[in-house]
Amino acid sequence: MTFPAPRPAAPYGMPPIPQGPSPLAPPAVELQSVVRRYGSGDTTVTALDGVSIAFPSGTWTAVMGPSGSGKSTLLHCAAGLDRADEGRVVVAGRDITRAPEAVLTDLRRRSLGFVFQNFNLVGALTAEQNVALPMRLARARLDRRTVRAALADVGLADRGKHRPRELSGGQQQRVAIARAMATRPDVLFADEPTGALDSRSARTVLDLMRRVVDSPGPQDGSPAQCVVMVTHDPVAAAAADAVVFLRDGRLVDRLVGASARDVADRLATLED
Numbered sequence: 001m002t003f004p005a006p007r008p009a010a011p012y013g014m015p016p017i018p019q020g021p022s023p024l025a026p027p028a029v030e031l032q033s034v035v036r037r038y039g040s041g042d043t044t045v046t047a048l049d050g051v052s053i054a055f056p057s058g059t060w061t062a063v064m065g066p067s068g069s070g071k072s073t074l075l076h077c078a079a080g081l082d083r084a085d086e087g088r089v090v091v092a093g094r095d096i097t098r099a100p101e102a103v104l105t106d107l108r109r110r111s112l113g114f115v116f117q118n119f120n121l122v123g124a125l126t127a128e129q130n131v132a133l134p135m136r137l138a139r140a141r142l143d144r145r146t147v148r149a150a151l152a153d154v155g156l157a158d159r160g161k162h163r164p165r166e167l168s169g170g171q172q173q174r175v176a177i178a179r180a181m182a183t184r185p186d187v188l189f190a191d192e193p194t195g196a197l198d199s200r201s202a203r204t205v206l207d208l209m210r211r212v213v214d215s216p217g218p219q220d221g222s223p224a225q226c227v228v229m230v231t232h233d234p235v236a237a238a239a240a241d242a243v244v245f246l247r248d249g250r251l252v253d254r255l256v257g258a259s260a261r262d263v264a265d266r267l268a269t270l271e272d
Helices: 071-078 101-111 127-137 144-153 169-182 199-214 234-238 260-271
Strands: 027-038 045-056 060-064 086-091 112-116 187-191 226-230 242-247 250-256
Touching: 027 071, 027 226, 045 071, 045 086, 045 226, 045 250, 060 071, 060 199, 060 234, 071 086, 071 187, 071 226, 101 112, 112 169, 127 144, 127 169, 144 169, 169 199, 187 199, 199 226, 199 234, 234 260, 242 260, 250 260
Parallel strands: 060 226, 060 242, 112 187, 187 226
Antiparallel strands: 027 045, 027 086, 242 250
16 A cells, blocks of 8 residues: 655744645645654553655545554644654644644644544633634634634534533534634644534534535635544544544555445454
8 A cells, every 4th residue: 555655844943845746735744654652661552653644735534443553643643742753743844743842832723723522622611712712822813703703604603602511512512623723724633523422413513524624725825724533433434535544553544435334344354
């Protein structure tokens, strides 16, 4: 199986290295021969074992595999939430592998969005305040119109003053997506975003994620957004453009345009 070859990258803080014209969208995130280990000595566990993969701008990729295959570790390394022991992680043409934590924190606030299974909303804040929180943390100018537009985009224009306990699970996840979308990040990372939802709410969330990818970029010429989603649900995975499969920390397969049944069948073979 062939995955996109690694490309040269500038250290974080330097301009991206021009790649020249290409029929493919430029990668929003690349992992180049990434190894991640936990523990030491006889208890060492290799969570990622030489993973190389590119996630192009304007695409949605689902990451699947058996329990312990390295799915979440891949997402965490790609997002700078965890450090690779070997290899490189490149975001928007910049090598962040050894970037200082302060730089990674700024990157996550300004260029990356996150959606998790447990929503991660602040219970004491309203929906509007939760959506605005990343802007406040980044000390960016708070544009209330942007916040309200983000909630309107997820169908919650009339829920801005409600706190999480006053919203259903599906509504809370939509607030989390609005929060992630409000700053128009280059990459949206989603870890089991439909895992705690009923089927109808899950469908709504998947439709919103499709809109993130398919929406045209802003007029300043910046690239379309990229979604990287870890999931165990074949229906959710089938909504993505492509599905990659891991086993024992290694990439073992990739499906494009697959049905939920195709995804489920492939996952079952990996779990045997």
